[in-house]
Amino acid sequence: MSMPSREKMLAAVRASQPAATPLPVVPAFTGLASVARFTAALTGISGRVVVLEGWHALAAAVSQLFPADYRLASAILPATVAVASNTPIDRLAPIDLAVLRAEFGVAENGTVWLPEAHMLHRALPTVTQHLVLVLDQRNIVATMHQAYAQLPDVGGYGVFLAGPSKTADIEQSLVIGAHGARSLTVLLH
Amino acid sequence: MSQAPNHADRSERFLLDEERTTWHDETLWFIRQKRDRAVYATPEFQELRELASQIKDHTLSRLAEYLEQFEARALANGVHVHWAADAEEHNRIVLDIVRQARATRVVKSKSMLTEECHLNPHLLAHGVEVIDSDLGERIIQLRDEAPSHVVLPAIHLKKEDVGETFWQHLGTEKGLTDPQQLTEAARQHLRAKFLAAEVAISGVNFAVAETGSVVVCTNEGNADLAIGLARVHIACMGMEKLVPRLSDLAVFTRLLTRSATGQPITTYTSHFTRPLPGRELHVVIVDNGRSQQLGRPDFRASLKCIRCGACMNTCPVYRRSGGHSYDFTIPGPIGAILSPNIDMRKHASLPFASTLCGSCTDVCPVKIDIHTQLYKWRQVLGAAGEIPASKKWSMKLLSRVLARPGLFAAGGSFARFGLRFVPHALSHAPGYNPWAIARELPAPPQQSFRAWYAQQRPNQA
Amino acid sequence: MKVALFVPCYVDQFYPQVAIASLQLLAKLGVAAAFPKQQTCCGQPMANSGCEQDAKPVYHHFVDTFRDYDYVVGPAGSCVYHVRQHFDIIDQTPAVQHVRTATVELFDFITQVLGITELPGAYPHRVGLHLSCHGQRGLHQANESEMTPVRDGRLRRLLAGLEGLALTELDRNDECCGFGGTFCVSEAAISARMGQDRLADHVRNGTRVLTGGDMSCLMHLEGLVRRRQLPMRVLHAAEIFNGALA
Numbered sequence: 001m002s003m004p005s006r007e008k009m010l011a012a013v014r015a016s017q018p019a020a021t022p023l024p025v026v027p028a029f030t031g032l033a034s035v036a037r038f039t040a041a042l043t044g045i046s047g048r049v050v051v052l053e054g055w056h057a058l059a060a061a062v063s064q065l066f067p068a069d070y071r072l073a074s075a076i077l078p079a080t081v082a083v084a085s086n087t088p089i090d091r092l093a094p095i096d097l098a099v100l101r102a103e104f105g106v107a108e109n110g111t112v113w114l115p116e117a118h119m120l121h122r123a124l125p126t127v128t129q130h131l132v133l134v135l136d137q138r139n140i141v142a143t144m145h146q147a148y149a150q151l152p153d154v155g156g157y158g159v160f161l162a163g164p165s166k167t168a169d170i171e172q173s174l175v176i177g178a179h180g181a182r183s184l185t186v187l188l189h
Numbered sequence: 190m191s192q193a194p195n196h197a198d199r200s201e202r203f204l205l206d207e208e209r210t211t212w213h214d215e216t217l218w219f220i221r222q223k224r225d226r227a228v229y230a231t232p233e234f235q236e237l238r239e240l241a242s243q244i245k246d247h248t249l250s251r252l253a254e255y256l257e258q259f260e261a262r263a264l265a266n267g268v269h270v271h272w273a274a275d276a277e278e279h280n281r282i283v284l285d286i287v288r289q290a291r292a293t294r295v296v297k298s299k300s301m302l303t304e305e306c307h308l309n310p311h312l313l314a315h316g317v318e319v320i321d322s323d324l325g326e327r328i329i330q331l332r333d334e335a336p337s338h339v340v341l342p343a344i345h346l347k348k349e350d351v352g353e354t355f356w357q358h359l360g361t362e363k364g365l366t367d368p369q370q371l372t373e374a375a376r377q378h379l380r381a382k383f384l385a386a387e388v389a390i391s392g393v394n395f396a397v398a399e400t401g402s403v404v405v406c407t408n409e410g411n412a413d414l415a416i417g418l419a420r421v422h423i424a425c426m427g428m429e430k431l432v433p434r435l436s437d438l439a440v441f442t443r444l445l446t447r448s449a450t451g452q453p454i455t456t457y458t459s460h461f462t463r464p465l466p467g468r469e470l471h472v473v474i475v476d477n478g479r480s481q482q483l484g485r486p487d488f489r490a491s492l493k494c495i496r497c498g499a500c501m502n503t504c505p506v507y508r509r510s511g512g513h514s515y516d517f518t519i520p521g522p523i524g525a526i527l528s529p530n531i532d533m534r535k536h537a538s539l540p541f542a543s544t545l546c547g548s549c550t551d552v553c554p555v556k557i558d559i560h561t562q563l564y565k566w567r568q569v570l571g572a573a574g575e576i577p578a579s580k581k582w583s584m585k586l587l588s589r590v591l592a593r594p595g596l597f598a599a600g601g602s603f604a605r606f607g608l609r610f611v612p613h614a615l616s617h618a619p620g621y622n623p624w625a626i627a628r629e630l631p632a633p634p635q636q637s638f639r640a641w642y643a644q645q646r647p648n649q650a
Numbered sequence: 651m652k653v654a655l656f657v658p659c660y661v662d663q664f665y666p667q668v669a670i671a672s673l674q675l676l677a678k679l680g681v682a683a684a685f686p687k688q689q690t691c692c693g694q695p696m697a698n699s700g701c702e703q704d705a706k707p708v709y710h711h712f713v714d715t716f717r718d719y720d721y722v723v724g725p726a727g728s729c730v731y732h733v734r735q736h737f738d739i740i741d742q743t744p745a746v747q748h749v750r751t752a753t754v755e756l757f758d759f760i761t762q763v764l765g766i767t768e769l770p771g772a773y774p775h776r777v778g779l780h781l782s783c784h785g786q787r788g789l790h791q792a793n794e795s796e797m798t799p800v801r802d803g804r805l806r807r808l809l810a811g812l813e814g815l816a817l818t819e820l821d822r823n824d825e826c827c828g829f830g831g832t833f834c835v836s837e838a839a840i841s842a843r844m845g846q847d848r849l850a851d852h853v854r855n856g857t858r859v860l861t862g863g864d865m866s867c868l869m870h871l872e873g874l875v876r877r878r879q880l881p882m883r884v885l886h887a888a889e890i891f892n893g894a895l896a
Binding site (some may be wrong): 196197200201204210214218225228229235503505506509510540541542543544545546547548550551552564567568569570571572576580581584585587588589590591592593594597601604605623624626627628629630631632633634636637638639640641642643 | 657659660661662663664665666667669670673685687688689690691693695696697698699700701702703704705707708710711736783784787788794795796797798799822825826828829830831832833834835836837838839840841842843844845846847869870872873874876877
């Protein structure tokens, strides 16, 4: 049905586009890939960074950070709500806390890469009230250039996540917790 | 030229509220300063601008090829790809998808393209509930207003205005003005909408030709939440949103929010490539005047725009006239070079809504020569007779005088004579002399420089 | 070196003292500039109004007037920028190309052509420098806040070199004053508001003498200063240096 428009648009573009110009080679733009830089960047955008003593300290750290009786979804801790990619919305909606693994972090801006494979459900990282991401501190790269270089492909769905959900749409006042998670904690191990 | 209000008329109204103008100016200048700090802290920023500019130039120069590549990859990923030549077709395609999904509840995240196409009224007219989920967009949707900024759609409103709107529509306490509490009220109200939506509509910040992915950038997480829950995702993109390679996103994500708000990156930079089994991802590729703009050599660079809004934040005119004074989906300097392509007569005053100070060009992360294009649109409008006749004739007359030194010297003495001997009340009457509404005319000197010079060197005369 | 003084139309008619100061300052620096009296205007008012086709005879007249000079020096960055940037729509004959590159703003001429980076003299006043956008962003005479936090520029350095002169540090170092040529009447309300805001910055930070290298911005600002009777004088920088230099 839309074939005529497709041909019309492509023909119009062909008729209008200028002579080809080269696609530049983007330099590596490396830099400091340290935990300190990552922590400063993420803290600067309202995220929280906690360094774990080791992987074994994960459960204790989470229950210390979230002492109340939370409805927890997780692939790496004993969960109180079981979540899979087809979990219905009414089971997702009440989730308070999700603890998930992140793939790598970016020091320049405090971002972490969260691929679909670690999410349990595509909506979980945003539907949960609070989000904890666990990251191996050896997997921190300097800039977004190294970050994309790490990705052979982005999977079906993947997110660079930088801090908790926020907005400044009312008079430019920063408010944390717009629609997604109200807090983001990165646990480094 | 028509008698409809132009940019000057609309700004004059905006400026009547002096205090609010001050607030608007200072708030946006504050964002410009945040941008400056982020830029200064990124040593390779100017190099990134140049790279981004070259990547976009290249993409536009081979756009047809990249569109086909994108389509092929997206189809292989199980994505439905639609082509819309204009706004009407875009709206029809979106409505068809919604109907085929037997849906009546749609949640939409931020998309300037759907604003441009006036999608909401179209869906509403056909019985589809469409809820804007970005907080700023929701506020103005409740107020039935247009966005006044591409990144900060409700920047023309104060918290008191929002409190009033939420009291009327969301049942919050009257007089509530705390942004934290207002945002929380919106969160509760919108969460119900997210959970109930059958279709999620989003814009597209970038589309990657080599992977067939669309990338959506938000701070609120509204796009991810809506898309993650709804069975059907419709991503609406202007055809100029392509980048060739996944790695190009590194350049653009580093520039986008540093330019927009001074953040190092948006909270959510989300890559949608394949729908889950049983779910649908539709991409609607829209022309709506873009191929025409691509064919205008002086103006095609405007298609490089990544909608960061930096040119608005820095524009001294925008900051003091507000986004609505432009009466176009995209306001500010970039809107002033995009709008005449759509309707030259209607938007004829916009390229003149600038002092050509050039700050827009210097903040643009993809190096669009915005102020040069403003100047060039003026020439196009002048040649097409879309400037006021009085201006046209006075400029012709001025040219005749300025090409004839004798006439010029005589005219100058006449003007000075006039200023010296015409009563102040007459020479400064607002009806005749817009200069004098706020300013004194120059104190007329006894003689011109040329007269003085002739006296100094009488034998040279 | 054959140098012509290019006196923009409004300077000739309304601010002859600025042209006189420019001429005298150049003379004190050893440059005898001539004033070709058939000169009129650079054509910018027409071109900015969308009538650059109508400005072509004016461009040709400008080139004919100045073609035989090595340099064409003007005390207004905006007009100079217009000649250099926008005379591209007429045939690029050798004369046109020569005049476009030979047309130089006064302080660029002093610092870049004559190589003078310091002018002697005293001026014990609190001086606020207004950067003209066309000079700064067009002719690259000063750093831009869009690029760097460092406030630097040719005229700023020259002024700072005068004995006793204290430069005002503004909140917004390089925001446009709102003159904008015909913009000042076609968008009179915004133009005035922009100028008022610029002046408020100067008043807040202590400027007693407002100066700059472009008389067009200063004409607009001076009109606002006089209307509001603000406690500051408005002088073109040529007037300051000419007065300070014995």
